[in-house]
Amino acid sequence: MKIGAKDKLLQEELNTVESESAAEEALRLERVGYRYKADSKPVLDEITFSLKPGEWVTIAGPSGCGKSTLARILVGDLPRAGGGLRTGEVMVNGIDPADAKIADTARTIGLVFQDPDAQLVLGRVEDEVAFGPENLCLPPELIRRQVAAALEAAGLEERRRDSIAELSGGGRQRTAIASVLALETPILVLDEAASNLDAAGRKRLQELLQRLHRQGRTLLVVTGRLDELALAATRLIVLDEDGHLVQDGSSDALLREERPLLRQLGLLPAELRVRATGGGSPNMEPPAAPLLEISGLTFQYGRNAPAVLEDVSLKLQPGEWHLLTGDNGSGKTTLSRLLLGLLPLPPGSIFWQGHDIAGISLYKLAEEIGYVFQQPEQQFVTANVMEELLYEPRCQLRLRAKDDLPKQVIQRAEEVLQLLGLSLEQDASPYLLSGGKKRLLSAASVFMTGKKLIILDEPTAGADYLGAGRLSALCRKAVQEGTSILMITHEPEFFAGEYTIRWHLENGRLNRT
Amino acid sequence: MSAEETKKSIRDRIRFSAFTTAEIVMMAMLAAANGVLTMYISPVNQLLNGLGGPIATSTITGLYMLYGMLACYLIRKPGTAVITFGIGAVVQSFMGSAYGIPSAFAAAACYMVVAEAVFAVFRYRKWGMAQMMLAGGALVPIWFFFAVRMFGYVKWGGDILALALVVRIVSGIVLSGILSKLVGDALVKSGLLRRFAAAKSTLEG
Amino acid sequence: MNTGLNLHKLDPLSKLVALFSVALLAMYWDTPAPLLLLLTLLLVLARYGAGIGWLKLLGRMGYIILFALPLFVITAISVPGEGAQLFPGLSISAGAVSYAAAISLRMFCMFLSSVIYIWSTDPQDFVVIMANRLKLPYRLVYGVSMALAFLPLLEKEGRIQAQARKLRFGRAPRGLRERAMLRRESLVAVFSGAIRRVEQTAGAMEAKGFGAYSSRTYLREVRIERSGYVIMLTSLIFASVMMMF
Numbered sequence: 001m002k003i004g005a006k007d008k009l010l011q012e013e014l015n016t017v018e019s020e021s022a023a024e025e026a027l028r029l030e031r032v033g034y035r036y037k038a039d040s041k042p043v044l045d046e047i048t049f050s051l052k053p054g055e056w057v058t059i060a061g062p063s064g065c066g067k068s069t070l071a072r073i074l075v076g077d078l079p080r081a082g083g084g085l086r087t088g089e090v091m092v093n094g095i096d097p098a099d100a101k102i103a104d105t106a107r108t109i110g111l112v113f114q115d116p117d118a119q120l121v122l123g124r125v126e127d128e129v130a131f132g133p134e135n136l137c138l139p140p141e142l143i144r145r146q147v148a149a150a151l152e153a154a155g156l157e158e159r160r161r162d163s164i165a166e167l168s169g170g171g172r173q174r175t176a177i178a179s180v181l182a183l184e185t186p187i188l189v190l191d192e193a194a195s196n197l198d199a200a201g202r203k204r205l206q207e208l209l210q211r212l213h214r215q216g217r218t219l220l221v222v223t224g225r226l227d228e229l230a231l232a233a234t235r236l237i238v239l240d241e242d243g244h245l246v247q248d249g250s251s252d253a254l255l256r257e258e259r260p261l262l263r264q265l266g267l268l269p270a271e272l273r274v275r276a277t278g279g280g281s282p283n284m285e286p287p288a289a290p291l292l293e294i295s296g297l298t299f300q301y302g303r304n305a306p307a308v309l310e311d312v313s314l315k316l317q318p319g320e321w322h323l324l325t326g327d328n329g330s331g332k333t334t335l336s337r338l339l340l341g342l343l344p345l346p347p348g349s350i351f352w353q354g355h356d357i358a359g360i361s362l363y364k365l366a367e368e369i370g371y372v373f374q375q376p377e378q379q380f381v382t383a384n385v386m387e388e389l390l391y392e393p394r395c396q397l398r399l400r401a402k403d404d405l406p407k408q409v410i411q412r413a414e415e416v417l418q419l420l421g422l423s424l425e426q427d428a429s430p431y432l433l434s435g436g437k438k439r440l441l442s443a444a445s446v447f448m449t450g451k452k453l454i455i456l457d458e459p460t461a462g463a464d465y466l467g468a469g470r471l472s473a474l475c476r477k478a479v480q481e482g483t484s485i486l487m488i489t490h491e492p493e494f495f496a497g498e499y500t501i502r503w504h505l506e507n508g509r510l511n512r513t
Numbered sequence: 514m515s516a517e518e519t520k521k522s523i524r525d526r527i528r529f530s531a532f533t534t535a536e537i538v539m540m541a542m543l544a545a546a547n548g549v550l551t552m553y554i555s556p557v558n559q560l561l562n563g564l565g566g567p568i569a570t571s572t573i574t575g576l577y578m579l580y581g582m583l584a585c586y587l588i589r590k591p592g593t594a595v596i597t598f599g600i601g602a603v604v605q606s607f608m609g610s611a612y613g614i615p616s617a618f619a620a621a622a623c624y625m626v627v628a629e630a631v632f633a634v635f636r637y638r639k640w641g642m643a644q645m646m647l648a649g650g651a652l653v654p655i656w657f658f659f660a661v662r663m664f665g666y667v668k669w670g671g672d673i674l675a676l677a678l679v680v681r682i683v684s685g686i687v688l689s690g691i692l693s694k695l696v697g698d699a700l701v702k703s704g705l706l707r708r709f710a711a712a713k714s715t716l717e718g
Numbered sequence: 719m720n721t722g723l724n725l726h727k728l729d730p731l732s733k734l735v736a737l738f739s740v741a742l743l744a745m746y747w748d749t750p751a752p753l754l755l756l757l758t759l760l761l762v763l764a765r766y767g768a769g770i771g772w773l774k775l776l777g778r779m780g781y782i783i784l785f786a787l788p789l790f791v792i793t794a795i796s797v798p799g800e801g802a803q804l805f806p807g808l809s810i811s812a813g814a815v816s817y818a819a820a821i822s823l824r825m826f827c828m829f830l831s832s833v834i835y836i837w838s839t840d841p842q843d844f845v846v847i848m849a850n851r852l853k854l855p856y857r858l859v860y861g862v863s864m865a866l867a868f869l870p871l872l873e874k875e876g877r878i879q880a881q882a883r884k885l886r887f888g889r890a891p892r893g894l895r896e897r898a899m900l901r902r903e904s905l906v907a908v909f910s911g912a913i914r915r916v917e918q919t920a921g922a923m924e925a926k927g928f929g930a931y932s933s934r935t936y937l938r939e940v941r942i943e944r945s946g947y948v949i950m951l952t953s954l955i956f957a958s959v960m961m962m963f
């Protein structure tokens with residue numbers, strides 16, 4: 001058959017690409033620098049390193065140091081898309097991604113971008129995963145095999161026919177991973193690809209990487225923290241805040257000898273603090289009605305859909321800090337959205353200070369409850385980092401955008417920026433911050449006015465330990481001032497030193513742990 | 514540049530492979546935005562239809578063409594209107610328009626022909642307010658001619674038809690011509706579109 | 719439904735040809751009788767060919783009545799009379815009513831045939847057949863897939879943005895001005911968010927090889943079976959014959 005012959009040719013071509021390059025370096029960077037605008041300060045500075053085929057390397061660095069920028073340079077997305085300026089030399093399997101043909105890059109290197117939503121383009125999971133191999137003209141049988149393997153590796157077999165808009169945050173991230181895996185490129189780059197995954201998902205990803213490593217694929221894991229997944233790599237490359245390469249060596253050796261540096265960069269957790277004292281102790285004087293009460297809540301999307309939540313009950317008092325954990329797709333985001341009536345809510349199941357939430361308007365609730373979305377971009381309302389923090393105080397004081405704010409508000413905003421390490425970026429657009437900083441900013445902005453309850457949906461995903469520590473300090477301070485916090489997270493260990501009440505959501509049921 | 518050369522350069526640019534991926538995604542995004550917009554103004558449309566009949570609904574016809582005009586304004590390549598209105602028609606079809614799939618396709622076909630013709634007259638080089646207003650107004654009549662036949666407006670009498678046509682043309686000029694230029698300029702100013710022709714031309718001139 | 723005709727199994731192209739034939743016929747006729755017949759036929763097809771439940775069908779028809787009824791009334795009033803006056807005083811003639819009925823029925827037919835098409839067609843199949851059979855450049859045809867994927871995302875984004883605004887605003891807005899401002903700002907935010915996403919999405923697509931070659935392969939196979947050709951031919955012939963007499 002004619003088509004079959006063409007496919008075979010392509011396949012052979014692909015094989016030769018792989019075998020030719022096997023001898024050389026998989027990746028070589030020579031004094032690479034990058035600036036997003038010709039007149040701005042470089043994000044990356046004189047980065048030089050190379051990778052042998054089959055190496056498994058972690059690139060770590062604090063939030064905003066240019067890791068994602070580097071990853072995008074490797075696939076040629078930068079400078080093609082951004083219009084920035086790249087200096088130095090980049091070779092990926094012998095080609096320069098900046099001016100290589102699309103086909104050559106796509107067959108050589110695959111990148112899971114940091115933001116899952118920006119890389120999903122087709123409506124359904126299976127179509128999305130098949131997208132890459134189809135573009136490369138692989139024969140349908142081969143595509144079917146690769147898609148099945150990728151779906152299996154990402155734990156998505158059962159959701160292959162689902163619409164992407166209906167997946168949970170972690171589900172979308174898995175889809176993004178699977179869609180790149182299906183390309184089966186010799187080099188694979190993962191940019192914070194585990195940030196929204198549950199513990200099992202991470203473990204699974206780690207095992208997958210081990211398997212790919214054994215198959216001889218070159219792996220590059222980009223991360224802001226050296227957790228188990230990151231340290232599974234044999235080699236570690238460390239960048240500092242200014243985008244310089246400061247360490248390059250075996251993970252074990254660096255971990256042994258450079259602990260202080262790694263800790264200072266926020267790549268390792270600080271020493272465990274003793275349990276915070278004062279404030280936050282839950283049983284001071286139980287008031288008549290709890291701040292928030294959920295009783296017997298059952299919820300399903302659509303009449304024929306399975307129940308996401310079943311008979312969920314919870315009580316929350318002022319000044320308490322609750323942590324909510326659960327697997328991807330277990331319904332955490334759903335539950336948090338129900339608490340504000342953002343989804344159609346059965347009456348008589350959630351009470352705010354003794355009143356049924358179904359009868360309270362969102363505006364009314366928003367006066368007292370702050371909410372941080374799982375996707376930070378969704379809640380930015382201004383074009384400037386500082387303004388983002390000032391927005392809520394301004395609205396509360398009924399001031400227009402031009403009016404001056406009271407001194408203490410500005411001062412508080414500056415303090416928060418300082419605390420988050422965002423002072424330098426205070427005039428930047430929130431949308432152009434790095435992934436981790438976006439998340440910190442979105443979380444911090446709700447702490448600007450005195451709310452009674454703050455709900456945060458995975459605020460530490462993709463943040464480094466420094467950022468997580470800063471956020472944790474912000475929360476601790478709020479709790480001491482009497483605010484309650486309900487935090488959804490896959491990383492409860494970040495808050496190990498705090499007084500927290502923990503809940504776990506499993507199979508639709510909520511249990512205290 | 515001589516006329517011969519201009520002709521050649523236009524011919525070169527008419528190849529569809531000349532569109533970058535970002536441009537195609539942009540067209541798709543605008544078509545999708547139009548789909549959402551249509552959904553949201555459908556009740557308005559119904560209300561107008563009930564209150565003031567076809568003349569009242571005519572006032573918002575311009576909004577239905579906005580996305581294609583905006584795409585042309587941002588991308589400025591021959592064929593933009595054809596592709597954008599084409600995608601828009603399929604999207605509307607699958608969303609289920611009250612007027613049926615064939616009318617969605619027919620309307621899109623009318624719009625794409627007129628838009629390409631108008632912009633071709635200016636060689637895809639002039640993108641001032643006047644040109645956009647002209648194109649916005651010009652999109653209306655041909656589809657109106659067909660719609661009148663399809664939905665049986667023919668028998669209303671000349672004056673009502675003429676009035677409806679005038680209202681639609683004005684709506685086209687304002688809501689698709691002027692508005693697309695304003696929105697396009699605002700987008701360019703916001704710095705989101707560095708790689709699109711609209712942004713490049715304002716940077717250069 | 720083993721009635722021998724399962725519209726879901728039919729390829730999108732043949733169905734499209736049939737759809738357009740129906741539309742042509744519906745536009746050709748301007749008396750109620752044949753249009754009523756056509757509508758009945760379509761109803762049967764919707765129920766037993768596409769498997770749409772009666773209740774659902776009723777709902778859809780209810781929706782289109784909102785459009786068809788005003789059209790009917792206005793046409794009936796504004797068409798100059800031929801034939802007897804139905805109501806003394808009001809200039810509504812039997813001819814006008816018959817014409818108005820035909821126009822409204824035409825609208826029903828166009829709408830219902832489209833409903834059947836949408837109900838029984840997967841948009842992705844449509845895209846594949848456009849690129850595969852009609853040989854349109856796949857990069858452009860994929861604009862349709864993307865647009866259809868963006869649709870629910872944009873809608874969701876719009877909802878979430880509006881909620882986020884309200885939450886960040888933190889109090890009930892006073893007066894129409896503040897309300898309008900909130901509405902406008904969230905609209906702008908959704909739109910600029912969408913535009914912002916364009917470049918990222920394009921970059922991610924190219925990284926996955928979009929546009930690598932002038933053609934591509936497809937995991938799903940959409941073929942035009944013999945029944946498809948039969949449907950295409952029959953509907954074309956049927957429509958032309960009907961229009962000739």
Ligand SMILES: Nc1ncnc2c1ncn2[C@@H]1O[C@H](COP(=O)(O)OP(=O)(O)OP(=O)(O)O)[C@@H](O)[C@H]1O
Pocket residue numbers: 036043061062063064065066067068069070082114223224432433434435436437462
């Ligand atoms: N499109 C852009 N335009 C201008 N500046 C940008 C853009 N994207 C990122 N930056 C800036 O470049 C710097 C590096 O960003 P990058 O996203 O590479 O950081 P990162 O190391 O991946 O951080 P994180 O761990 O938080 O994801 C940041 O200071 C950020 O503000």
Ligand SMILES: Nc1ncnc2c1ncn2[C@@H]1O[C@H](COP(=O)(O)OP(=O)(O)OP(=O)(O)O)[C@@H](O)[C@H]1O
Pocket residue numbers: 165166167168169170171196301308326327328329330331332333334335374
């Ligand atoms: N709009 C929707 N329509 C239908 N189903 C949905 C919708 N949103 C979410 N779901 C489904 O509900 C379940 C719970 O989703 P939810 O987003 O609450 O999960 P989650 O616990 O927050 O997960 P993650 O840790 O991945 O963010 C998932 O199976 C998801 O697919």
Ligand SMILES: [Mg+2]
Pocket residue numbers: 067068069114191192434435436
């Ligand atoms: Mg990053």
Ligand SMILES: [Mg+2]
Pocket residue numbers: 168169170332333334374457
């Ligand atoms: Mg979630």
